[in-house]
Amino acid sequence: MSDVPISPSVRQVEDRQRFALGLAVATAVAIGATVGTLALDQTEPPQDRQILVRARQYAYDPPVIRANRGDRLFLKLVALDVVHGFFLEGYDLDVEITPQQNKFKVRHPSRHDDWAEQEEVIVVVDKPGKFRFRCSHTCGSLHPFMSGELIVEPNHVLHAGLGAGGGLFLGSVVIAWRRAHRASRVRV
Numbered sequence: 001m002s003d004v005p006i007s008p009s010v011r012q013v014e015d016r017q018r019f020a021l022g023l024a025v026a027t028a029v030a031i032g033a034t035v036g037t038l039a040l041d042q043t044e045p046p047q048d049r050q051i052l053v054r055a056r057q058y059a060y061d062p063p064v065i066r067a068n069r070g071d072r073l074f075l076k077l078v079a080l081d082v083v084h085g086f087f088l089e090g091y092d093l094d095v096e097i098t099p100q101q102n103k104f105k106v107r108h109p110s111r112h113d114d115w116a117e118q119e120e121v122i123v124v125v126d127k128p129g130k131f132r133f134r135c136s137h138t139c140g141s142l143h144p145f146m147s148g149e150l151i152v153e154p155n156h157v158l159h160a161g162l163g164a165g166g167g168l169f170l171g172s173v174v175i176a177w178r179r180a181h182r183a184s185r186v187r188v
């Protein structure tokens, strides 16, 4: 009778220690997987993409620009007929493009800055998603319909790695918990 209250508490302490060890291992595995994936991801650096956008009544060529998150877009814009605009939603960029000119005018609407003449505009696409670009300079009757789309793909490699890390972590927690649970039942 006298040793009965002592042995369950010792067992509980041992189980808790075992569970804590399992948890520590699981955490290490998860961190390792994530860090490993990040390191792997860095071996595929973001790309620089040279993109020529031709604007004419009432469309852009290309109508769709595709990139991956982190890429740098080196945009050159030309107008083939009349003055056009290129307002890129989500990236705070507005451009005015005049025919027969190598340079175009660039401004960042949220900064309320003046137009700056540039031969190239660099956009780092750090946000995944779909972003409309549209003509911001009235260019004719169908001007309101002149638009295109920038599609920025997320970094799938990174996402997959984080998912795998999380999955390994949860799996290891479950295994550690079941082992601790089974050990306590065996000894009863």
Ligand SMILES: [Cu+2]
Residues within 6 Å of the ligand: 056, 057, 058, 083, 084, 085, 135, 136, 137, 138, 139, 140, 143, 146
């Ligand atoms: Cu236009």
